[in-house]
Amino acid sequence: QQQVKQSPQSLIVQKGGISIINCAYENTAFDYFPWYQQFPGKGPALLIAIRPDVSEKKEGRFTISFNKSAKQFSLHIMDSQPGDSATYFCAASLNFNKFYFGSGTKLNVKP
Amino acid sequence: GAVVSQHPSRVICKSGTSVKIECRSLDFQATTMFWYRQFPKQSLMLMATSNEGSKATYEQGVEKDKFLINHASLTLSTLTVTSAHPEDSSFYICSASLDTGELFFGEGSRLTVL
Numbered sequence: 379q380q381q382v383k384q385s386p387q388s389l390i391v392q393k394g395g396i397s398i399i400n401c402a403y404e405n406t407a408f409d410y411f412p413w414y415q416q417f418p419g420k421g422p423a424l425l426i427a428i429r430p431d432v433s434e435k436k437e438g439r440f441t442i443s444f445n446k447s448a449k450q451f452s453l454h455i456m457d458s459q460p461g462d463s464a465t466y467f468c469a470a471s472l473n474f475n476k477f478y479f480g481s482g483t484k485l486n487v488k489p
Numbered sequence: 490g491a492v493v494s495q496h497p498s499r500v501i502c503k504s505g506t507s508v509k510i511e512c513r514s515l516d517f518q519a520t521t522m523f524w525y526r527q528f529p530k531q532s533l534m535l536m537a538t539s540n541e542g543s544k545a546t547y548e549q550g551v552e553k554d555k556f557l558i559n560h561a562s563l564t565l566s567t568l569t570v571t572s573a574h575p576e577d578s579s580f581y582i583c584s585a586s587l588d589t590g591e592l593f594f595g596e597g598s599r600l601t602v603l
Binding site: 410412414419420421422423424427467469471473474475476477479480481482484 | 493495523530531532533535538582584586590591592593594595596597599
């Protein structure tokens with residue numbers, strides 16, 4: 379059973395637009411939800427993370443929205459830039475013992 | 490953020506040989522490190538959890554004798570692909586967690602088996 383489901387698989391956004399990537403999880407015991415950004419040929423880099431006791435976290439142009447009752451969380455990239463073009467992975471963890479990753483979203487920001 | 494260094498970044502080997510990949514936490518001590526495998530355009534697949542001073546815990550379907558993991562110190566874990574075959578060609582990524590639980594990844598190692 380897939381623990382974390384991510385959508386869309388790919389996303390094209392115009393420069394300056396808002397990119398939105400969604401994830402849904404199964405296990406209500408998950409207590410840490412990070413987002414990672416990966417460029418081709420590189421390892422993923424931690425972008426932003428949230429705990430389930432808050433509904434939103436913002437860092438610069440990146441915002442995580444968290445809906446505990448719906449078991450969903452999303453990444454919003456405001457004022458998207460071509461340099462944001464990458465693959466984004468959501469993840470969920472229980473006590474940091476194991477991380478379950480979404481299937482990834484390839485974002486392409488058009489100039 | 491914390492720095493995790495992985496070496497080599499690319500390796501090409503002949504079928505039947507063994508390849509070792511190193512993963513180091515440069516500015517922190519990592520009790521636990523994780524090894525992932527990533528196929529093109531796919532997500533990260535957890536292969537094993539490496540604990541310093543003890544045997545690694547392998548995920549279901551991962552061959553322990555094929556993928557040897559050693560976590561000899563708090564800053565170094567190694568993955569050895571033994572008797573490599575073309576189907577082992579992949580992108581291997583290690584990660585290490587801070588005491589806070591945040592996970593940081595290495596740059597990855599591209600293995601090509603001819």
